[in-house]
Amino acid sequence: MGDFKEHESDLLIVGAGGAGMRAAISALGMGRSVNIVSKSLIGKAHTVMAEGGIAASIGDVDRSDNWTVHFGDTVVEGVYIGNWRMAEILAKQAPERVYELERFGAVFDRTPEGKIMQRAFGGHTYRRLCHVGDKTGLEIIRTLEDKVLHTDAKMFDEVYITRLFLREGRFCGALGLEMRTGEFLLFKAKALIIATGGCGRVYKVTSNSWESTGDGLALAYNAGAELMDMEMIQFHPTGMVWPPGVKGLLVTESIRGEGGILLNSKHERFMLRYSPEKKELDARDVVARATYYEIKAGRGGPHGGVYLDISHKGRDFILRKLPGMYSQFKEFAGVDITKEAMEVAPTVHYQMGGIRVDPYTCATSVSGIFSAGEVASGLHGANRLGGNSLADILVFGKLAGEVASRWMEGKDTLEPEDSEIEREMDRVRGFIRKGGNPYDLIDELTSVMQDRLGIVRNGDDMRKAIELIKDIKRRSEEVGVSGGLKYNHGLLGCLELQNMIVACETISVSANIREESRGAHTRSDFPKRRREWKVNIVCRKDGEDISTRLIKVEEIPEEFARYVKPEVYEDE
Amino acid sequence: MSEESGKRVINISIYRTDENGGGGYKDYEVPIQEGMVVLDAVRYVQEHIDTTLAIRWNCKAARCGSCAAEINNMPKLMCKTRIDTIKGKIRVAPMSAFNSVADLVADVSENYLINRQIPEFSPREAEIPWKIKQIDVERTKEFRKCIECFLCQDVCHVIRDHKADYVGPRHVVKAASLDMHPMDTVDRSEFLNNEGGIGYCNVTKCCQEVCPEGIKITDNAIIQEKERAADRFYDPLLWRREKKR
Ligand SMILES: Cc1cc2nc3c(=O)[nH]c(=O)nc-3n(C[C@H](O)[C@H](O)[C@H](O)COP(=O)(O)OP(=O)(O)OC[C@H]3O[C@@H](n4cnc5c(N)ncnc54)[C@H](O)[C@@H]3O)c2cc1C
Ligand code: SF4
Ligand code: SF4
Ligand code: FES
Numbered sequence: 001m002g003d004f005k006e007h008e009s010d011l012l013i014v015g016a017g018g019a020g021m022r023a024a025i026s027a028l029g030m031g032r033s034v035n036i037v038s039k040s041l042i043g044k045a046h047t048v049m050a051e052g053g054i055a056a057s058i059g060d061v062d063r064s065d066n067w068t069v070h071f072g073d074t075v076v077e078g079v080y081i082g083n084w085r086m087a088e089i090l091a092k093q094a095p096e097r098v099y100e101l102e103r104f105g106a107v108f109d110r111t112p113e114g115k116i117m118q119r120a121f122g123g124h125t126y127r128r129l130c131h132v133g134d135k136t137g138l139e140i141i142r143t144l145e146d147k148v149l150h151t152d153a154k155m156f157d158e159v160y161i162t163r164l165f166l167r168e169g170r171f172c173g174a175l176g177l178e179m180r181t182g183e184f185l186l187f188k189a190k191a192l193i194i195a196t197g198g199c200g201r202v203y204k205v206t207s208n209s210w211e212s213t214g215d216g217l218a219l220a221y222n223a224g225a226e227l228m229d230m231e232m233i234q235f236h237p238t239g240m241v242w243p244p245g246v247k248g249l250l251v252t253e254s255i256r257g258e259g260g261i262l263l264n265s266k267h268e269r270f271m272l273r274y275s276p277e278k279k280e281l282d283a284r285d286v287v288a289r290a291t292y293y294e295i296k297a298g299r300g301g302p303h304g305g306v307y308l309d310i311s312h313k314g315r316d317f318i319l320r321k322l323p324g325m326y327s328q329f330k331e332f333a334g335v336d337i338t339k340e341a342m343e344v345a346p347t348v349h350y351q352m353g354g355i356r357v358d359p360y361t362c363a364t365s366v367s368g369i370f371s372a373g374e375v376a377s378g379l380h381g382a383n384r385l386g387g388n389s390l391a392d393i394l395v396f397g398k399l400a401g402e403v404a405s406r407w408m409e410g411k412d413t414l415e416p417e418d419s420e421i422e423r424e425m426d427r428v429r430g431f432i433r434k435g436g437n438p439y440d441l442i443d444e445l446t447s448v449m450q451d452r453l454g455i456v457r458n459g460d461d462m463r464k465a466i467e468l469i470k471d472i473k474r475r476s477e478e479v480g481v482s483g484g485l486k487y488n489h490g491l492l493g494c495l496e497l498q499n500m501i502v503a504c505e506t507i508s509v510s511a512n513i514r515e516e517s518r519g520a521h522t523r524s525d526f527p528k529r530r531r532e533w534k535v536n537i538v539c540r541k542d543g544e545d546i547s548t549r550l551i552k553v554e555e556i557p558e559e560f561a562r563y564v565k566p567e568v569y570e571d572e
Numbered sequence: 573m574s575e576e577s578g579k580r581v582i583n584i585s586i587y588r589t590d591e592n593g594g595g596g597y598k599d600y601e602v603p604i605q606e607g608m609v610v611l612d613a614v615r616y617v618q619e620h621i622d623t624t625l626a627i628r629w630n631c632k633a634a635r636c637g638s639c640a641a642e643i644n645n646m647p648k649l650m651c652k653t654r655i656d657t658i659k660g661k662i663r664v665a666p667m668s669a670f671n672s673v674a675d676l677v678a679d680v681s682e683n684y685l686i687n688r689q690i691p692e693f694s695p696r697e698a699e700i701p702w703k704i705k706q707i708d709v710e711r712t713k714e715f716r717k718c719i720e721c722f723l724c725q726d727v728c729h730v731i732r733d734h735k736a737d738y739v740g741p742r743h744v745v746k747a748a749s750l751d752m753h754p755m756d757t758v759d760r761s762e763f764l765n766n767e768g769g770i771g772y773c774n775v776t777k778c779c780q781e782v783c784p785e786g787i788k789i790t791d792n793a794i795i796q797e798k799e800r801a802a803d804r805f806y807d808p809l810l811w812r813r814e815k816k817r
Contacts, residue, residue: 243607
């Protein structure tokens with residue numbers, strides 16, 4: 001023993017994206033000491049990539065907007081399996097979080113009257129996304145980063161958390177590997193908030209950054225927490241298709257929000273066929289499927305995409321409203337979007353599912369562990385609205401920080417078991433050995449997901465996928481890399497592979513169970529939405545197996561139901 | 573570029589450190605893909621040739637500022653530099669103004685310590701929700717584009733020579749982004765002139781030439797902050813008037 005350093009605080013937060021940092025600010029405000037751990041550098045968390053904006057019904061542009069409409073949109077576009085209580089909290093609190101962020105120092109684009117400018121986005125009844133150009137995520141992360149850096153919170157960046165420890169069924173600590181030094185760090189705390197973001201990297205074509213490997217899902221799952229709605233993976237309709245190096249890179253929905261249209265190779269505006277009313281601005285699942293069908297029907301472009309065109313808006317407008325997109329296409333693809341159309345195709349973007357949490361407390365099913373942000377589930381149901389994630393991370397990040405801080409009152413810190421720490425360090429060190437290349441297996445795994453758990457799924461493919469993933473899991477026990485513990489990306493590859501497998505197993509098992517098509521989950525063998533599937537699928541670790549159960553979605557009480565467009569099932 | 577068994581490959585030299593703090597370039601051969609960037613090549617080496625190669629990247633979209641390095645001695649983002657724009661041999665090294673962690677990874681942690689010293693945003697009392705003019709948003713926007721890649725810090729000769737005395741261009745940009753905030757009440761030119769050591773900067777403009785976000789660091793941040801400090805010395809009322817409008 002003794003070959004690790006100890007750091008103790010009241011609260012440990014894993015994840016320095018929007019959710020983790022906002023949680024830290026709450027906890028610090030309540031007098032708690034906080035350690036924040038992030039596997040990337042400070043300020044580089046995936047949140048930095050968010051472009052379009054943050055949804056809040058402040059009604060600065062469309063006066064009729066208010067929380068009840070935002071609430072209704074969130075429930076309806078989540079196709080009625082989202083948690084209505086979380087939707088209520090989000091819709092009611094998002095405006096205050098936006099104003100608060102402004103008071104922290106964030107700057108938003110303005111209306112002529114000096115109010116906050118809001119743009120249209122798919123599935124939102126009104127223009128609702130507060131934004132600053134197409135760099136909203138950068139503004140949020142920088143504002144929170146500055147705020148947290150000027151507090152006593154300790155930031156541990158480039159530290160990779162590998163395992164959580166429990167004592168008497170309660171959280172007590174976490175083990176991390178400090179990449180810069182190769183040292184193990186033991187974080188002890190009374191409570192933990194998991195805010196590790198998503199798992200988009202389990203697919204081959206994704207808009208997500210390096211760190212989105214579902215680590216938080218696996219950490220929680222291995223500690224006994226429940227995961228929910230794992231089958232619900234959002235495909236964003238527009239990702240880049242060329243050059244190959246940037247395949248999957250996001251082409252923001254703001255382009256459509258600002259008037260961009262989708263065309264196929266015959267120059268048809270095909271969304272008129274799939275969604276005559278909402279057209280390009282229908283919910284993401286609808287537009288992504290339409291795009292997929294057009295490409296499948298052979299009406300795609302030379303690189304297997306459809307066309308997105310904004311050039312009719314003129315150069316000045318585009319440079320002012322979409323500067324990031326202009327340079328992204330100019331630099332990576334040599335395309336001038338003020339003159340030509342972009343070629344785009346669906347890309348994996350967001351996990352609606354994740355760690356199951358209580359709507360009012362963000363508590364997971366393990367005592368002392370809370371969770372917020374993309375890694376948590378419930379709010380978005382079967383499909384997330386654009387802009388709702390940035391609202392989610394602020395609203396529920398704040399809530400998690402507050403509740404965890406209250407929860408720990410009067411509780412003492414428990415000591416992690418020495419033998420468990422030892423075992424975990426051995427596991428990590430164990431990957432430094434002669435063995436298979438982890439990247440080869442990651443490659444196989446992401447291909448399985450891409451090919452068999454894509455936009456349109458079917459039972460045969462999914463059952464095959466479950467088998468293939470099992471086989472990859474077996475072989476993953478034999479991966480190994482050379483080198484040492486210090487800044488060894490290969491070693492991280494080994495650790496991430498294990499986490500990605502947990503995400504893939506739970507996604508494929510849940511997807512195979514849901515025998516209907518709803519939101520982001522579309523099946524060719526069960527093309528209709530069915531009332532009996534108005535449930536959430538929950539996974540829990542049971543030895544080496546996954547035990548699953550279905551939970552009926554709670555009916556929305558009358559006083560709230562009136563804000564929600566009633567559900568219609570085709571066959572009834 | 574060379575042709576080998578029908579497969580097009582490219583040669584890339586990557587700086588590798590050794591246990592004793594020394595290091596040197598090592599050559600690798602990587603298959604070419606259309607539109608490939610330097611980061612693709614470096615990742616290929618890390619994933620398929622030598623998994624111990626230490627690299628840092630995250631967004632792969634020129635948005636996070638993680639993958640800064642020196643490519644043929646020019647400070648650049650690896651994920652934004654297309655291979656087909658480089659003539660001749662490709663040499664990739666870590667940013668040299670910082671201590672090394674390993675291989676291509678530089679220790680940039682000092683920048684977060686500097687950030688801590690810059691007086692934070694301090695808004696004036698005003699009715700909520702705030703009313704702000706778009707024109708005032710535009711004035712601060714340029715500085716808020718910074719992705720903290722620290723390439724400007726890397727290229728600045730003052731930092732190379734007097735690291736302890738000058739905060740560096742990135743941090744002047746940060747101060748300017750706050751100073752230009754229409755609701756802010758603090759004047760950071762004072763900090764920049766004293767602890768910040770902005771006087772060491774002799775406006776060579778090297779920093780703004782390498783900024784991947786195209787921020788006019790010297791013209792719009794450094795010179796402005798220098799002038800503001802001078803004006804303030806002669807006309808203390810000016811600052812207050814400026815902030816109020
Ligand atoms: C390109 C793009 C554009 C987007 N645009 C929008 C938009 O316009 N509006 C919107 O609402 N949403 C948008 N989203 C979604 C939104 O950005 C994310 O869902 C959200 O930022 C997630 O924030 P988070 O705080 O939950 O996690 P993240 O920002 O992903 O942060 C996760 C943190 O956890 C850390 N971490 C992970 N694993 C470990 C580990 N094992 N050990 C230690 N630390 C770990 C990471 O280092 C990081 O600090 C976009 C997403 C993408 C990809
Ligand atoms: S202009 Fe100033 S800050 Fe920029 S590189 Fe030259 S000396 Fe350094
Ligand atoms: S100012 Fe430019 S070069 Fe300097 S850190 Fe920011 S983005 Fe990078
Ligand atoms: S990886 Fe984010 S800037 Fe290059």
